[in-house]
Amino acid sequence: MEKYRANLLLCAGTGCVASGTQEVKEALKEELKKRDLEDEIKLVLTGCNGFCAEGPVMLVYPEEIFYQKLTVEDIPKLVEEHFLKGRPYEKLMFREPEKRAAIPLMNDIPFFKYQVLRVLRNKGMIDPDSLDEYIARDGYMAAAKALTGMTSEEIIKTIKDSGLRGRGGAGFPTGLKWEFASKSQADQKYMLCNGDEGDPGAFMDRSVMEADPHSVIEGMVIGAKAIGATKGVIYVRAEYPLAVQRLQKAIEDCREAGLLGENILDSGFSFDVEIYLGAGAFVCGEETALMRSIEGKRGMPRPRPPFPAHKGLWDKPSVLNNVETLAQIAPTILNGSEWYRTLGTEKSPGTKVFALTGDIRNVGLVEVPMGTPLKRIIYDIGGGIKKKKKKFKSVQMGGPSGGCIPESLLDIPVTYEDIVKTGAIMGSGGMVVMDEDTCMVSTSKFFLEFTADESCGKCTPCRVGTRVMLDMLTDITEGKGKEGDIETLEDLSRDIIATSLCGLGQTAPNPVLSTIRYFREEYESHIRDHWCKTGICSHLCSFHISEELCKGCQACLKACPQQAIIGEKKKAHRIIQELCIQCRSCYDTCKFGSIKIGPPGKKDLPAPVSKAEDK
Amino acid sequence: MADDFRILVVDDEAVITRSCQRILQAEGYNVETASSGKDAVLKMEQAGYNLVLTDLKMPEMDGITLIKWMKNNRPDAGVVIITGYPSQETIKDALDVGIIDYVPKPFTPAVLLDVTGRAVEWVKGKTGVEEKPKEEFPPSMISELDRVIEQYKTKPGSSIPVLQRAQEIVGYLPPQIMKRVARGLNLSPAEVHSIVSFYSFFTMKPRGDHNIRICLGTACYVKRVEESINKLKAELKIDVGDVTEDKKFSLETVRCLGACGLAPVMVIDDKTYGAVSPKKIKDILGSYS
Numbered sequence: 001m002e003k004y005r006a007n008l009l010l011c012a013g014t015g016c017v018a019s020g021t022q023e024v025k026e027a028l029k030e031e032l033k034k035r036d037l038e039d040e041i042k043l044v045l046t047g048c049n050g051f052c053a054e055g056p057v058m059l060v061y062p063e064e065i066f067y068q069k070l071t072v073e074d075i076p077k078l079v080e081e082h083f084l085k086g087r088p089y090e091k092l093m094f095r096e097p098e099k100r101a102a103i104p105l106m107n108d109i110p111f112f113k114y115q116v117l118r119v120l121r122n123k124g125m126i127d128p129d130s131l132d133e134y135i136a137r138d139g140y141m142a143a144a145k146a147l148t149g150m151t152s153e154e155i156i157k158t159i160k161d162s163g164l165r166g167r168g169g170a171g172f173p174t175g176l177k178w179e180f181a182s183k184s185q186a187d188q189k190y191m192l193c194n195g196d197e198g199d200p201g202a203f204m205d206r207s208v209m210e211a212d213p214h215s216v217i218e219g220m221v222i223g224a225k226a227i228g229a230t231k232g233v234i235y236v237r238a239e240y241p242l243a244v245q246r247l248q249k250a251i252e253d254c255r256e257a258g259l260l261g262e263n264i265l266d267s268g269f270s271f272d273v274e275i276y277l278g279a280g281a282f283v284c285g286e287e288t289a290l291m292r293s294i295e296g297k298r299g300m301p302r303p304r305p306p307f308p309a310h311k312g313l314w315d316k317p318s319v320l321n322n323v324e325t326l327a328q329i330a331p332t333i334l335n336g337s338e339w340y341r342t343l344g345t346e347k348s349p350g351t352k353v354f355a356l357t358g359d360i361r362n363v364g365l366v367e368v369p370m371g372t373p374l375k376r377i378i379y380d381i382g383g384g385i386k387k388k389k390k391k392f393k394s395v396q397m398g399g400p401s402g403g404c405i406p407e408s409l410l411d412i413p414v415t416y417e418d419i420v421k422t423g424a425i426m427g428s429g430g431m432v433v434m435d436e437d438t439c440m441v442s443t444s445k446f447f448l449e450f451t452a453d454e455s456c457g458k459c460t461p462c463r464v465g466t467r468v469m470l471d472m473l474t475d476i477t478e479g480k481g482k483e484g485d486i487e488t489l490e491d492l493s494r495d496i497i498a499t500s501l502c503g504l505g506q507t508a509p510n511p512v513l514s515t516i517r518y519f520r521e522e523y524e525s526h527i528r529d530h531w532c533k534t535g536i537c538s539h540l541c542s543f544h545i546s547e548e549l550c551k552g553c554q555a556c557l558k559a560c561p562q563q564a565i566i567g568e569k570k571k572a573h574r575i576i577q578e579l580c581i582q583c584r585s586c587y588d589t590c591k592f593g594s595i596k597i598g599p600p601g602k603k604d605l606p607a608p609v610s611k612a613e614d615k
Numbered sequence: 616m617a618d619d620f621r622i623l624v625v626d627d628e629a630v631i632t633r634s635c636q637r638i639l640q641a642e643g644y645n646v647e648t649a650s651s652g653k654d655a656v657l658k659m660e661q662a663g664y665n666l667v668l669t670d671l672k673m674p675e676m677d678g679i680t681l682i683k684w685m686k687n688n689r690p691d692a693g694v695v696i697i698t699g700y701p702s703q704e705t706i707k708d709a710l711d712v713g714i715i716d717y718v719p720k721p722f723t724p725a726v727l728l729d730v731t732g733r734a735v736e737w738v739k740g741k742t743g744v745e746e747k748p749k750e751e752f753p754p755s756m757i758s759e760l761d762r763v764i765e766q767y768k769t770k771p772g773s774s775i776p777v778l779q780r781a782q783e784i785v786g787y788l789p790p791q792i793m794k795r796v797a798r799g800l801n802l803s804p805a806e807v808h809s810i811v812s813f814y815s816f817f818t819m820k821p822r823g824d825h826n827i828r829i830c831l832g833t834a835c836y837v838k839r840v841e842e843s844i845n846k847l848k849a850e851l852k853i854d855v856g857d858v859t860e861d862k863k864f865s866l867e868t869v870r871c872l873g874a875c876g877l878a879p880v881m882v883i884d885d886k887t888y889g890a891v892s893p894k895k896i897k898d899i900l901g902s903y904s
Contacts, residue, residue: 018887052876200832200871279814296772
């Protein structure tokens with residue numbers, strides 16, 4: 001094998017590719033050639049690094065220097081400075097917003113500093129298309145150990161003792177699931193992987209499949225041995241073409257290397273995997289629905305029992321594990337259950353990957369030990385709210401099945417049990433941060449739109465109930481809410497939860513219930529005063545310029561599409577209410593916070609904003 | 616009723632053929648009669664008929680034999696049976712040889728007119744639809760589709776992969792393509808339709824040259840993707856799910872593209888655009904002209 005002086009690990013995850021990885025790659029290649037550095041420096045395209053907001057990103061080994069926001073124009077200078085003169089190029093390094101100093105090393109950057117990587121152990125480190133590189137990072141050692149040196153019972157005991165819980169959302173103990181399936185008698189069993197990442201706002205499974213496809217396959221091989229399955233299926237969304245391509249390549253390489261197929265590693269055990277493309281239905285994340293879908297039918301859930309461990313795909317015992325769950329199997333088998341339990345809490349051991357997005361500074365994928373306080377994730381790793389003067393309002397966890405957690409609860413540790421107590425759920429790990437400009441009624445309406453649309457229609461309470469709730473929420477956001485609507489919403493929620501068959505219906509009302517629980521006064525203000533204080537519901541607000549705060553910079557005047565703002569330079573501006581269409585452009589443009597949001601219909605100028613706020 | 620649509624009523628009881636002829640002619644149908652299966656064959660060899668209403672039990676040549684003869688020799692004509700024995704077996708036999716509907720004896724004029732009316736529509740619709748593929752889809756496309764169907768035919772649960780490939784080949788899934796898939800995989804058209812309508816990946820409408828998919832995920836929502844969608848609608852002058860008049864762009868929304876770090880996200884064909892805003896929309900669309 002050739003040795004290189006330096007390795008350039010350029011991120012080729014979906015985020016970075018959209019930000020220009022391909023162009024940067026070509027420029028780098030050309031520049032290295034021009035400077036005659038091709039034989040000394042190796043360029044590797046890796047899977048998602050996780051720090052998506054700063055893409056394209058690149059890590060330089062062996063020093064571990066982190067470069068971000070690369071552009072084609074920067075490349076000649078970067079190559080000259082770093083690789084010819086040996087001076088890392090500060091201009092492209094990460095800087096904390098308030099501080100000037102550049103942070104050269106990846107692990108000194110707060111976003112990376114607090115993370116512990118188990119699931120994402122290979123992210124941004126290896127070429128995902130290379131089986132050799134995976135093996136160089138201890139890949140398939142665990143599979144070899146499990147296949148040649150462990151019995152099915154020993155594997156299941158290790159996973160059971162580790163306390164690993166399914167990362168798909170509900171947190172069912174993985175070892176237990178495997179045990180049930182291993183005890184079922186059948187001529188054929190199936191080991192399935194759920195890569196149908198449906199929760200909007202979550203993208204960890206996509207990243208794992210793109211950055212480290214072999215970790216998923218290895219987990220499946222071990223699971224197959226544990227339950228006695230000879231066939232496996234990875235169910236992936238068709239919206240993830242890169243993940244499909246990488247998994248396909250990984251499967252082919254494994255077959256060629258004898259890691260999949262007949263008599264793997266001469267252990268007498270045979271197992272093969274194929275990919276099944278999902279066709280876009282949120283409900284297919286539910287296990288019985290997913291299995292129906294593989295059978296080529298409408299993906300609708302069925303009652304359990306019989307549980308899939310007894311009667312699953314094609315009525316044969318089947319185990320369905322989430323991508324993130326499977327990616328943790330190999331290190332756990334290799335290092336033992338005690339090692340697994342060194343992180344996390346008693347009931348929620350290990351680490352969890354979160355997709356941190358929304359109004360937050362550092363957007364990306366983060367992996368932290370279970371039990372880490374929410375505050376640490378949002379402020380230390382995430383860097384807090386993106387817009388300087390805005391305050392934190394809420395963090396949404398668990399997608400359309402989850403809820404909104406308010407600031408007062410940010411000290412709670414992230415574990416399955418603690419998150420449920422807040423009315424949200426762990427879910428697959430989406431964490432969407434919202435600042436004070438978010439209207440919570442509109443947010444719960446957004447989620448209801450999603451679930452009403454994705455309800456498969458089997459259970460009437462879910463199909464009709466979510467629609468009725470959505471209509472009520474729409475009315476509230478349009479000023480047609482009535483006294484008693486909040487109570488009706490709560491009643492309906494309870495009924496839908498109690499009478500729906502699958503997780504979709506049982507959790508669909510959660511976003512509504514949790515926002516009513518923590519932000520009830522916002523609902524009341526919408527219903528009673530017809531006032532949306534965030535100015536999101538355009539029927540329920542009016543915009544005014546505070547005379548004391550306005551600097552007369554004319555920025556809002558230029559931004560207004562209606563020419564509804566008048567005023568001379570350096571003098572307070574005014575909004576002509578008759579022309580205003582409540583588009584918020586002025587509000588978003590003003591740097592001084594001088595635009596205030598009042599109740600609707602305040603036509604007289606200037607509006608007594610301070611009084612309106614006292615109301 | 617246009618004169619070129621011709622109906623033949625076949626029954627060994629003259630009272631039936633006469634009354635049928637009277638009832639149908641009163642509604643403007645062009646109707647002739649035959650007294651047996653053999654008589655019907657002779658008549659059909661003389662002239663073309665679009666719809667045949669026939670009894671099952673007749674001397675010389677019974678209804679089922681007549682229908683079989685028609686399937687081989689007059690496949691475009693529709694068949695409705697008139698039967699005094701609407702038991703499940705006789706209906707099933709007749710369905711197996713390909714009838715549209717049946718009229719149970721004794722019947723009222725209203726029943727006869729109702730069944731005939733629907734059968735006429737069906738025959739017209741069928742001949743219209745069956746001719747279309749030859750016009751709309753090049754034979755290479757159809758043979759490629761048939762090759763895919765052949766490849767998956769024996770594999771259980773292959774309907775979704777086949778439909779995905781079919782959509783790749785044709786671009787969308789119109790009724791005639793769904794029917795072809797159904798026939799190939801030995802499913803009913805209804806089963807195929809139930810799958811196509813369930814999954815959001817499938818579309819029954821043609822797409823534009825460039826397909827725009829804009830993300831409706833939570834992260835994009837929080838970053839107010841709505842404003843960009845409105846801008847797109849205004850610029851393209853279409854609604855979500857439609858195609859522009861010049862067939863250049865089609866606009867769809869998706870539930871989450873899993874690229875939340877770039878929110879709001881939009882994908883045109885295979886290219887991902889991050890952090891889109893109403894301001895950027897015009898430039899992005901402009902780059903496709």
